[in-house]
Amino acid sequence: MAVQTVPRTTTPPGPPPPRRRRRDGQARAAWLFLLPSFIGFAVFTAGPVLAAGVISLLDWNLFSPPTFAGLDNFWRLGDDPTFWSALVNTGYFTLASVPLTIAVSLALALLLNRGLRRIAVFRSLLLLPYATITVAVAFVWIWLYIPTGGLVNAVLGLVGIDGPAWLISDTWAMPALILMSVWKGFGFGMVVFLAGLQAIPQQLYEAARVDGASPWQSFRSVTIPMLSPSFFFVIVTSIIGSFQVFDQALIMTNGGPGTGTTTLVMYIYRTGFENYEQGYAAAQSLVLFAFIAVITGIQFLLQRRLVHYDN
Amino acid sequence: MPHRLTRRDLLKVAALTGLLAGCGSRPDGAATWSMWSSSPEEAEVWANFSQYVEQRLGVRSVPNLTPSNGYPTKLDLQLVSGTASLVTAINGQLLPTYAARGALRPLDDLIAADPDFDADDFYPPIRAISSFAGRPYMVGFDVAPNVLYVNKTLLAERGIDAPSLTEPMTWARFRELAIELSAPPDRYGFTSAPDIDNLISWIYCAGGNVMNADATAGALDEPEAMEAFDFLVGLFVRDKVTPPITSLVPTNARANFMEGNVAFMQNGPWQVVNVRKAEFEWDIVPFPAGPAGSMPRVSGSGFAIPAAVGGADLELAWTLLKTLTSTGALNIYAGAGRNNPARYSAGSAFQPPPANVGIVQRILAGEIAGGHPFEVTTNWNQIKQMLDQDLPRGFLGQLTPAEVVAGLTPRLDVLMTQHQDNVRLAELRK
Numbered sequence: 124m125a126v127q128t129v130p131r132t133t134t135p136p137g138p139p140p141p142r143r144r145r146r147d148g149q150a151r152a153a154w155l156f157l158l159p160s161f162i163g164f165a166v167f168t169a170g171p172v173l174a175a176g177v178i179s180l181l182d183w184n185l186f187s188p189p190t191f192a193g194l195d196n197f198w199r200l201g202d203d204p205t206f207w208s209a210l211v212n213t214g215y216f217t218l219a220s221v222p223l224t225i226a227v228s229l230a231l232a233l234l235l236n237r238g239l240r241r242i243a244v245f246r247s248l249l250l251l252p253y254a255t256i257t258v259a260v261a262f263v264w265i266w267l268y269i270p271t272g273g274l275v276n277a278v279l280g281l282v283g284i285d286g287p288a289w290l291i292s293d294t295w296a297m298p299a300l301i302l303m304s305v306w307k308g309f310g311f312g313m314v315v316f317l318a319g320l321q322a323i324p325q326q327l328y329e330a331a332r333v334d335g336a337s338p339w340q341s342f343r344s345v346t347i348p349m350l351s352p353s354f355f356f357v358i359v360t361s362i363i364g365s366f367q368v369f370d371q372a373l374i375m376t377n378g379g380p381g382t383g384t385t386t387l388v389m390y391i392y393r394t395g396f397e398n399y400e401q402g403y404a405a406a407q408s409l410v411l412f413a414f415i416a417v418i419t420g421i422q423f424l425l426q427r428r429l430v431h432y433d434n
Numbered sequence: 435m436p437h438r439l440t441r442r443d444l445l446k447v448a449a450l451t452g453l454l455a456g457c458g459s460r461p462d463g464a465a466t467w468s469m470w471s472s473s474p475e476e477a478e479v480w481a482n483f484s485q486y487v488e489q490r491l492g493v494r495s496v497p498n499l500t501p502s503n504g505y506p507t508k509l510d511l512q513l514v515s516g517t518a519s520l521v522t523a524i525n526g527q528l529l530p531t532y533a534a535r536g537a538l539r540p541l542d543d544l545i546a547a548d549p550d551f552d553a554d555d556f557y558p559p560i561r562a563i564s565s566f567a568g569r570p571y572m573v574g575f576d577v578a579p580n581v582l583y584v585n586k587t588l589l590a591e592r593g594i595d596a597p598s599l600t601e602p603m604t605w606a607r608f609r610e611l612a613i614e615l616s617a618p619p620d621r622y623g624f625t626s627a628p629d630i631d632n633l634i635s636w637i638y639c640a641g642g643n644v645m646n647a648d649a650t651a652g653a654l655d656e657p658e659a660m661e662a663f664d665f666l667v668g669l670f671v672r673d674k675v676t677p678p679i680t681s682l683v684p685t686n687a688r689a690n691f692m693e694g695n696v697a698f699m700q701n702g703p704w705q706v707v708n709v710r711k712a713e714f715e716w717d718i719v720p721f722p723a724g725p726a727g728s729m730p731r732v733s734g735s736g737f738a739i740p741a742a743v744g745g746a747d748l749e750l751a752w753t754l755l756k757t758l759t760s761t762g763a764l765n766i767y768a769g770a771g772r773n774n775p776a777r778y779s780a781g782s783a784f785q786p787p788p789a790n791v792g793i794v795q796r797i798l799a800g801e802i803a804g805g806h807p808f809e810v811t812t813n814w815n816q817i818k819q820m821l822d823q824d825l826p827r828g829f830l831g832q833l834t835p836a837e838v839v840a841g842l843t844p845r846l847d848v849l850m851t852q853h854q855d856n857v858r859l860a861e862l863r864k
Binding site: 290379381 | 507510513514531532535536537619678679680681682683741813815816819822823824826827830832859863
């Protein structure tokens, strides 16, 4: 019996099923919407970082043609006391201002979350410092810090403390900047924490109460873990912001006394745009970038262990 | 209704983009010039300059005005991107910085080829300030020495005669008066910002300088400079005749003086226009004479041509520069009374008060007292930055002048070596 073989035919490719076509269309639309951001990132972020990488290898005063300097600009950092002083100052500022800002933000967020009447008014008032431009705030704080007649020392005088000459003192100039920065910055953290607090399911507190937890135990075992994503976000952004501190130091102390409040970004700006050493400034900015990247990277590593997400 | 992007829309976007890009470049055939301008009054002066340029040159004048604090950065970006105006205003303190880096065009060939240009009509100090390595790089439009402002009302109240209008006081007499007129916190004898711009006048009067004669090393540790620094710091720290320093951002000496409880203020005549608002009688007298006489710093500004300007543009640029610094233009400047014009032939920038306003031109002409062109380096920004960060420690009494200078000198020497490198590179570029 002859076996009749039926030639295997291939079905000509027809139009994709409607669901796939819709998915492709959605993907295209998503890419299209993302494109402006990608272009912006490439032109205004990635491009300048790459350019800084190239410029850091050059000796370039802006006006004359640049010459190749190899790694000279990076080696020079080792012998530059102002750079190290600026790095230490920036570290000091970050170590002091970030925990303080977070503590104040959290305390105020907890206060506002207690169902205060007219909470919107308080929230707006407390957000005002954050919404005000740093230059204006810095000028106001210069007045507040005047040794004789300034509000800060007047208040200290009420409790019998003879306040220092804040902005011209070796010891107190940096704490003065930190205090002002905490005042200026707590509003941002407060809003994030408040949003985080309001998203915590009330059942968790009720369960804790049923289990006999005290308010402190409830705070430690429910609030803090549930707020950990907010903590993570505020800590990461605050540290990055603190490493980039510039305007308040420039306006309030001009980096002094000596180089006591000169920050890294201030030094980078002066090196690049006042001293016309673009290569050296680029090298400094790459070192700053590396510091921020490493610290942020460590935080992201720790996030896996310390940050609790509801899902 | 959804709007579909058509080819026509794309063309419109492209045209708009091209238009915006064009905003950054220099319009062809127009007389473009850059200048700082921080107040409506200043803007009015430059508008009058612009009108004058159009009348004289018969081309469109395009002033590119920027607030003074942002001017250097904007100028840098324009010079680097090739969009700078044909002529740009330059502060004398920054001239060597720009000239050494090849950002400006030397003007000696243009001056030599132009029989109409009378260099001798400019005061000698501004000619010195306008030159780098022996070549002129700008033509001045204003120039002025430091003088001493006197609160005559305060002196009269204390029964003290006003100082001579022509003969500078000695430092000893000045200190004596400052002490006598001080009764803190109600009254002070003297006010000055604790920075290098003000200290330098005292150093010149003592016969010293920031750098040595050939600008190869710092000279703040020389006895003359030390004497000046110690004298001035003494007024702040030992004699306490100055209002207390409350902030490290440049102290506003003018605000202190305007309060009416300060007898003397060190400043330039450019403050005359502001001090006129004072509610007391005042005048200006020569700067107190130190061991080398009354030799306060003389500062000035001018117009320069960017190095990239060439070809047909160069002729227009030179004509424009001459027009902006001509007697006619400087008379407009003088009429506004903002600072002293750089030319002998231009009128005085100032009408009384003060009564003794003519002293500025007599000092510049070398008729009375004297003046010392502000000598700066090719990296003056860096030197000024360092000095302005470290000098206040002396004025605050945190360190002695000797300690401040001992800390500064090694770093100053390094910067002077860097300056010499800049000069050498500039020579090679010629």
